Amino acid sequence: MTDTNSNNFYKNPGLDFLKTALYHMPTAYAEITGNPGNGEINGIVRFYPTNHGVLVNAEVYGLPIAADRCDSEIFGFHIHEGNSCTGNSNDPYANAGSHYNPSNCPHPAHKGDLPPLFGNHGTAWMMYVSDRFQISDLIGKTVIIHSKPDDFTTQPSGNSGDKIACGTIRAI
Numbered sequence: 001m002t003d004t005n006s007n008n009f010y011k012n013p014g015l016d017f018l019k020t021a022l023y024h025m026p027t028a029y030a031e032i033t034g035n036p037g038n039g040e041i042n043g044i045v046r047f048y049p050t051n052h053g054v055l056v057n058a059e060v061y062g063l064p065i066a067a068d069r070c071d072s073e074i075f076g077f078h079i080h081e082g083n084s085c086t087g088n089s090n091d092p093y094a095n096a097g098s099h100y101n102p103s104n105c106p107h108p109a110h111k112g113d114l115p116p117l118f119g120n121h122g123t124a125w126m127m128y129v130s131d132r133f134q135i136s137d138l139i140g141k142t143v144i145i146h147s148k149p150d151d152f153t154t155q156p157s158g159n160s161g162d163k164i165a166c167g168t169i170r171a172i
Helices: 013-023
Strands: 028-034 042-050 053-061 077-080 124-130 142-146 163-171
Touching (some): 013 042
Antiparallel strands (some): 077 142
């Protein structure tokens, strides 16, 4: 039987991640806003350094709500290489660029590939840790929310639909 009071007891890194998010300031963040025609999407993505990689915490409101309960409320979520949430009439976030992929890996192994956001009546909250990048690599890059879920197969970007919200990653 394992003694839970011994120093050899396995420490749960998930608890450490939660403590980091609750009790520490992030090192970087991106304020998310949605483009016209897609409601009032807003939120924040926070980036925290940890011993296991970068802890990413997304909190988003105003996401499109599915008309039918069987329709998907899953949204592609990526770091893009561009440094601006500006664009043109065809693509309001054209200057966000492509997925952040400095190693030229196939999708879904881009450094900028993140887990999807699962909408819940227009809101989404997600936290995960990644060793694919350092926070310093991300400053000035953009975070994009797409209208459809990423299929994790289609090259180069997962066929995740239109860009519906964007934020520029800034150091604190």
